[in-house]
Structure formats: C-alpha cells, structure tokens
Amino acid sequence: MIAVENLSKLYGDRIAVDDVSFTVKKGEVLGFLGPNGAGKSTTMRMITGYLAPSAGKITVGGFEVKHEPLKTKALIGYLPEIVPLYPEMSVRDYLKFIAAIKGIPGREQRERIAAIIRRCWLTEYADRLIAHLSKGYRQRLGLAQALIHNPPVLILDEPTSGLDPKQILETRELIRSLAGDHTVVLSTHILPEVQNVCSRVLIINAGKVVAEDAPERLEAKLKGAQTIHLEVRAPQDKLTVLLAGFPGVRTAHAHPKGQEFPDMVAVDLDAEPGDDMRARLAAAVINAGWDLLELRAARLSLEEIFLKLTTDEVASPAEIKEVASVQG
Numbered sequence: 001m002i003a004v005e006n007l008s009k010l011y012g013d014r015i016a017v018d019d020v021s022f023t024v025k026k027g028e029v030l031g032f033l034g035p036n037g038a039g040k041s042t043t044m045r046m047i048t049g050y051l052a053p054s055a056g057k058i059t060v061g062g063f064e065v066k067h068e069p070l071k072t073k074a075l076i077g078y079l080p081e082i083v084p085l086y087p088e089m090s091v092r093d094y095l096k097f098i099a100a101i102k103g104i105p106g107r108e109q110r111e112r113i114a115a116i117i118r119r120c121w122l123t124e125y126a127d128r129l130i131a132h133l134s135k136g137y138r139q140r141l142g143l144a145q146a147l148i149h150n151p152p153v154l155i156l157d158e159p160t161s162g163l164d165p166k167q168i169l170e171t172r173e174l175i176r177s178l179a180g181d182h183t184v185v186l187s188t189h190i191l192p193e194v195q196n197v198c199s200r201v202l203i204i205n206a207g208k209v210v211a212e213d214a215p216e217r218l219e220a221k222l223k224g225a226q227t228i229h230l231e232v233r234a235p236q237d238k239l240t241v242l243l244a245g246f247p248g249v250r251t252a253h254a255h256p257k258g259q260e261f262p263d264m265v266a267v268d269l270d271a272e273p274g275d276d277m278r279a280r281l282a283a284a285v286i287n288a289g290w291d292l293l294e295l296r297a298a299r300l301s302l303e304e305i306f307l308k309l310t311t312d313e314v315a316s317p318a319e320i321k322e323v324a325s326v327q328g
C-alpha cells in the first residue's frame with residue numbers, strides 16, 4: 001500500500017532522513033519508533049506530500065506522491081505533529097469545514113460528522129470552541145479530522161502525545177480497531193506505545209532505519225543488543241558456518257559485498273549482550289586463513305537507543321494536572 005525507496009531529506013546541509021526504504025502492506029499498523037529528532041515527522045510529511053524529498057521515491061496505493069499528489073492525498077488521513085486548528089470555531093463547525101474540503105457530499109456530512117464525533121469521544125465537546133479545548137481534546141479532534149473521510153491510509157504523527165493515561169488507552173484501542181480495513185503508520189518516541197498497537201516496528205535514529213521487527217521481539221533485541229559489521233575475503237558458505245556456530249552470535253546475515261568486490265562478503269551480526277566478542281571474532285577469521293578487511297561495532301548501539309526511548313517521559317505530572325483541570 002505504501003512503498004518508500006531510498007528516501008532522503010536535507011535541511012540545508014543537515015541530513016534529517018538518510019536513505020530510508022520500507023513498505024507497508026494493506027491492513028498493517030507500522031510504528032516508527034525513535035528518539036526526538038530522529039526524522040519521524042519529516043518522513044511522514046514526505047509520505048503525505050506536504051514536504052518534497054531531496055531524493056527517493058514514494059508511492060501510495062500505486063500512485064507516486066510526486067506525480068499524483070491529489071490522488072495520494074485523497075487516500076491519506078493525516079494527523080500532523082501540530083494540527084492546524086481554528087480556535088474561534090467549534091468542534092462541529094471545524095469538522096463541517098474539513099468535511100467540505102475533503103469533498104464529502106453535503107447530504108452525507110451531518111451523519112459522518114456525528115459518527116466521527118462519537119468515535120473520537122468528542123460528544124460532550126461538540127459545541128465547544130476549539131480555543132477552550134484541552135490539549136488532549138485537541139489531539140482527538142486532530143484524529144477526527146484525519147478519519148472523517150474514511151481514508152484507506154492513515155499517517156498519525158505521535159497520536160497519543162499530550163493525552164492523559166485514560167485517553168492514551170482509548171486512542172490505542174481506536175487505532176487497533178482501524179487495523180485490517182486501514183493501513184496505518186504511526187510514530188512515537190516511547191517504547192510501550194508500539195507494543196500493543198503495531199504489527200511491525202521500524203526503529204529510526206539519526207535519520208536512518210536501524211532495526212525492524214515485530215514489537216514482541218523488539219525489547220529483547222534492544223536491551224543490551226550489540227551489532228557488529230564485518231567484511232571478510234572468504235567463501236560465503238564457509239564463513240556463514242563459522243559465524244552461525246560462534247559463541248555469542250545470535251544471528252548473522254552474510255551477503256556478497258557487490259560485483260566490484262568479487263570474493264568479499266559483508267556480514268551484519270547480532271551478538272549476545274554483555275561480552276565484547278570482536279577480538280575473538282578477528283582471531284577466528286584470521287585463523288581460518290581469511291583476510292579480515294573490516295570489523296566494527298554498530299555506530300550507535302541499540303542499547304543507547306533503548307535508553308533514550310524508555311527514559312523519555314510519557315507526560316509530565318504538570319501536563320496531566322493541566323489536562324485534568326481543563327476537563328474538570
């Protein structure tokens with residue numbers, strides 16, 4: 001449903017998104033998990049067509065975003081990081097305005113708006129001015145405007161940010177209920193967010209996809225994981241056998257380095273946490289009579305990313321208090 005190929009974005013000479021590729025199948029809920037500044041919002045803005053990539057190609061529903069922006073925009077419901085709301089409008093008037101923009105026929109509008117107000121728990125607030133909504137209710141209204149035309153694809157940038165704990169649970173439930181009929185990409189900078197909502201997770205750090213997995217396998221992978229990159233001049237099958245049986249190696253993916261390097265094999269391996277196996281690994285390769293051309297630990301270990309993702313606060317006590325007082 002969504003295909004992203006070699007996507008990059010530069011702001012001046014700073015790279016915000018660095019050669020990112022992934023696909024999302026119909027009905028899947030894909031999570032972007034990464035610390036603040038990782039490039040999640042930038043990637044989402046490019047998928048939705050609100051920001052032009054510096055390089056790469058994006059297709060949504062088979063249409064290329066660059067060439068058919070109106071078609072792809074019509075397929076997408078987008079909750080941006082900052083929702084453009086009009087404070088002087090009421091919730092219902094704002095949704096009427098959005099329904100008209102999205103081309104929902106006049107006779108269907110009333111029913112559609114009523115349904116989305118119920119679905120996003122806005123019933124008691126339907127006639128309230130947006131200026132008087134708490135942050136959590138503005139976020140719900142943002143979700144309502146994304147869902148109102150029942151788009152097949154939803155791009156939700158930090159959908160639970162600013163919500164109180166009860167609202168977070170309700171919103172996760174809502175997102176889960178969308179799976180199957182809708183294709184969803186959501187972003188978050190907190191680990192628990194992805195664990196019971198997403199079917200697959202991409203971990204993004206410093207503009208790059210650094211890991212991809214099912215959420216239930218993520219935590220183990222993140223905690224104390226160590227990634228080592230090797231380049232060896234060796235027969236690939238023999239090298240694979242050696243690495244697969246090597247103490248402390250969890251998985252090893254070997255592939256030929258490319259046509260320019262006919263007898264070279266590149267390997268990325270996941271190592272057990274704790275002990276540093278690099279010296280043993282180097283010795284084993286050399287003892288086997290092969291040339292070791294490169295051996296390095298991954299640029300930023302998943303462990304560090306894990307710490308960033310789990311120590312960021314979900315919501316500060318002050319924010320929760322503010323939400324509670326506005327609602328009460």
Ligand SMILES: Nc1ncnc2c1ncn2[C@@H]1O[C@H](COP(=O)(O)OP(=O)(O)O)[C@@H](O)[C@H]1O
Pocket residue numbers: 011015016034035036037038039040041042043
């Ligand atoms: N409009 C902009 N101009 C310059 N730099 C930007 C702009 N938007 C984002 N950035 C930078 O790009 C990087 C990625 O940002 P962003 O996509 O917002 O990350 P995330 O959503 O993962 O927190 C950050 O370093 C951020 O400072």
Ligand SMILES: [Mg+2]
Pocket residue numbers: 037040041042081157
């Ligand atoms: Mg962001």
